[in-house]
Structures are given as C-alpha cells and as structure tokens.
Amino acid sequence: MKAERQMKLPQCDREPEVVDALRSGRWETAWGEEIRQHAATCAVCAEVAFAAQEFQREEKLAWGELQPPGAGLPSAGLVWWKAQRAARRAAEQRAAAPMVLVERAAYALGTLAALVLGVWQWPRITGWLHRAQGPEPLARFARWPEYSPSGDWLHRLAQAWTSQTPALLLAASAAAFLTLMVFAAYVVWRED
Amino acid sequence: MREITVTELESSKVGAEAAEQTFHMDEQTFRVFYETTARPLWSYLSRILGSPTLADDLAQESYYRFLRATLKSDDPAYQKAYLFRIATNLARDHWRRLPRQEQGEADRLEQVPADDRTAEQVQQRSDLGRVLGRLKPRERELLWLAYAEGASHKEIAEVLGLRAASVRLLLFRARQKFMKLLPRPRLAMNTQAGTSQGS
Numbered sequence: 261m262k263a264e265r266q267m268k269l270p271q272c273d274r275e276p277e278v279v280d281a282l283r284s285g286r287w288e289t290a291w292g293e294e295i296r297q298h299a300a301t302c303a304v305c306a307e308v309a310f311a312a313q314e315f316q317r318e319e320k321l322a323w324g325e326l327q328p329p330g331a332g333l334p335s336a337g338l339v340w341w342k343a344q345r346a347a348r349r350a351a352e353q354r355a356a357a358p359m360v361l362v363e364r365a366a367y368a369l370g371t372l373a374a375l376v377l378g379v380w381q382w383p384r385i386t387g388w389l390h391r392a393q394g395p396e397p398l399a400r401f402a403r404w405p406e407y408s409p410s411g412d413w414l415h416r417l418a419q420a421w422t423s424q425t426p427a428l429l430l431a432a433s434a435a436a437f438l439t440l441m442v443f444a445a446y447v448v449w450r451e452d
Numbered sequence: 453m454r455e456i457t458v459t460e461l462e463s464s465k466v467g468a469e470a471a472e473q474t475f476h477m478d479e480q481t482f483r484v485f486y487e488t489t490a491r492p493l494w495s496y497l498s499r500i501l502g503s504p505t506l507a508d509d510l511a512q513e514s515y516y517r518f519l520r521a522t523l524k525s526d527d528p529a530y531q532k533a534y535l536f537r538i539a540t541n542l543a544r545d546h547w548r549r550l551p552r553q554e555q556g557e558a559d560r561l562e563q564v565p566a567d568d569r570t571a572e573q574v575q576q577r578s579d580l581g582r583v584l585g586r587l588k589p590r591e592r593e594l595l596w597l598a599y600a601e602g603a604s605h606k607e608i609a610e611v612l613g614l615r616a617a618s619v620r621l622l623l624f625r626a627r628q629k630f631m632k633l634l635p636r637p638r639l640a641m642n643t644q645a646g647t648s649q650g651s
Contacts, residue, residue, distance in 0.1 A: 307627065308599075311630060312599040314634070316600055319600040322494070322495035322499060323491055325504060336482060336483040340486075343520070
C-alpha cells in the first residue's frame with residue numbers, strides 16, 4: 261500500500277536541481293538555460309520552480325527586515341557572552357545544589373525534632389503552663405527574701421527563670437528555636 | 453552591599469571553566485557559524501511563527517541550547533540541521549502553549565512598514581503571508597526548508613524528526629495545498645515568467 265502510494269506520486273529527479281538553480285541565481289543566467297527548458301516541459305519541476313521562487317522571494321523580504329539599524333539579530337559576540345553567562349549560572353547552581361539541599365534538610369529535621377520533642381514532653385509543658393497561670397509563681401516570688409518592688413527586675417526574673425522546671429527551659433528553647441527557624445526560612449525563601 | 457567571599461569567587465571561576473568546557477565550539481568558530489546561520493534561522497522562525505519578535509527570542513534561545521548541546525559531528529551541515537531542529541522544537545513548544553486562533557498572520561504583516569516596500573512587494577508578501585497562515589505548522593516547515601533553504605529530503609527529515617521516506621510524500625502534499633491556496637492568476641503568471649525566461 262505504502263509503496264503503491266509512493267509510486268503514484270508525481271515526481272522528477274531534477275527537482276533538487278531546479279531549487280538549487282534558483283537559490284544560486286543560475287536559473288536566470290545562460291547556465292540555467294537547460295534546466296529552464298526542462299521545467300517548461302515538466303509539470304512537477306514547473307510547480308517546484310514556482311514554489312521555490314515564492315519562498316525565496318519571501319526569504320529575501322525576511323532578510324530585508326533585518327536591515328534597519330537597531331532592529332534585527334544581536335551580534336555573535338553578545339550571543340556568545342549571554343550563553344556563557346547562562347552556562348556559568350547553571351554550573352554554579354549545580355555546584356551549590358547539594359549545599360542547599362543539606363541546608364534545607366537540616367531545617368526540616370530541626371523542625372521535626374522540635375515538634376517531636378514538643379509532643380513527647382507535652383504533659384510536662386502543659387503542667388508548667390498550668391502552674392504558671394496559677395498563684396504559685398507569685399507566691400514563689402513573694403517568698404524570696406531579696407524580693408522588693410524597687411529591686412532589679414531582670415536579675416530577679418532570671419533567678420526565677422532558672423529555678424523553673426526543666427520543662428519550662430525546654431519550652432522556651434523550643435520557642436526560640438522555632439522563631440529562628442521561621443526567620444531562617446524567610447531568609448532562604450527571599451534569596452530564592 | 454553583599455560581599456563576595458573567596459568561596460564564591462572560586463565557585464565563579466569553576467563555573468566559568470565549566471561553561472567553557474560545556475560548549476562544543478570555541479568563540480571564533482561560533483562567530484563564523486553564527487554569521488552563516490543567523491539570517492536563515494531568523495527568516496525560518498519568522499515565517500513559520502508569523503512573528504518577527506518571537507523569532508528574535510527563539511533564535512537566541514536556539515543558539516544557547518545549541519552551544520550547550522552535545523553534537524555527534526563537527527560537520528557544518530549537521531550543525532546547521534541540529535540548530536534548525538532546536539529552533540523547530542522551540543517553535544512547536546510555543547504552538548503547544550498557544551490557542552490555535554492566536555497563530556495568525558496579523559503580527560506578520562504589521563511588523564514591516566508598508567512604506568519600505570513597493571505596492572507589488574506588499575501585495576506579494578500578503579499573498580504568501582495569507583497562504584502560510586492557512587498552512588499547518590509542519591507544512592510551513594517542510595515548504596520553507598525545501599524551497600527557501602534548499603534542504604534535501606534527508607536534511608529536512610533530520611530537522612523535523614521525520615523519516616526521510618516520509619518527507620517526499622508530506623512535502624508533495626504540502627506543495628499541492630500551497631498551490632491551491634495561492635491566487636490562480638498569480639500562479640499562472642509566475643509559472644509563465646519562470647519558464648519563459650529560458651526561451
């Protein structure tokens with residue numbers, strides 16, 4: 261079937277010669293006499309010659325559009341430089357990719373660790389929170405002999421802080437870590 | 453201001469070396485290649501896409517991709533076919549992203565000031581522009597490569613990713629469609645002009 265269809269195609273072995281004669285300009289010279297005479301008697305080559313003339317005229321028009329100054333293609337040097345810059349950027353990104361990956365994995369693992377720790381120590385954290393909301397901390401402050409309203413608040417607060425349960429320290433550390441994580445994630449996101 | 457660290461400088465140096473190693477030709481060879489292929493490539497893209505502006509962008513992108521590609525041969529004909537293949541694929545990617553009705557000839561005609569050309573040239577241009585606009589992208593590619601570029605069936609097959617045996621049939625069909633779409637009086641006139649030059 262396929263062979264049969266190919267055999268039915270009207271074709272001429274001199275089609276490439278016709279196109280070549282037109283492209284080279286030989287068509288219009290004395291050297292093109294013979295191929296012109298052939299095209300005059302060959303329907304396929306006449307059709308090819310017509311199509312080739314049309315397309316080559318269009319190509320010349322297209323080339324003409326590149327002529328005005330300021331229009332048209334950039335210089336070879338500019339294209340080379342831009343390609344080099346793009347390749348350099350791609351190479352840098354490839355080189356930095358493992359570091360970025362490790363950095364992001366560290367952030368992810370840190371966040372995960374904080375969450376696991378939070379879930380694991382949740383009873384202690386809630387216990388501390390309940391105690392912090394109740395009267396006990398105030399009572400503890402009141403029992404201190406050094407305590408006075410006009411004293412060094414920061415110093416006393418630090419003393420009170422260190423006297424709390426490990427769960428409080430843990431919760432505070434986790435909060436600080438999470439704050440830093442959010443900030444670091446923002447910085448990474450902004451740079452990307 | 454952001455300071456550049458020694459590590460970054462080293463990285464940049466490595467990147468530049470990598471870029472040099474990535475390209476398969478040196479700058480001087482590329483300049484020669486570019487000078488011989490830029491205008492044909494731009495014309496091809498401009499006419500198959502129907503937009504000179506888009507042709508500018510895709511031509512540059514074609515060269516970037518060509519430089520980074522790994523070529524099997526240093527033969528200039530092979531390199532040119534490879535470049536045209538990249539450009540064809542970029543054009544096809546563009547068509548896939550666009551609705552069909554946007555692929556018109558409007559921007560093709562508006563890009564060239566009419567007063568730069570004679571009335572006859574504008575008329576000829578709009579004739580061929582209309583015809584190209586009504587052809588399928590592959591038909592435009594086939595006809596342009598065969599008749600404007602003078603590419604052989606084998607070269608066309610390489611550029612368009614077809615089998616060489618298929619090109620003959622597809623090109624024949626595309627040419628028949630092209631002949632039907634062109635205004636008949638011009639067809640008769642040009643055939644006579646083309647064939648009467650020999651007598």
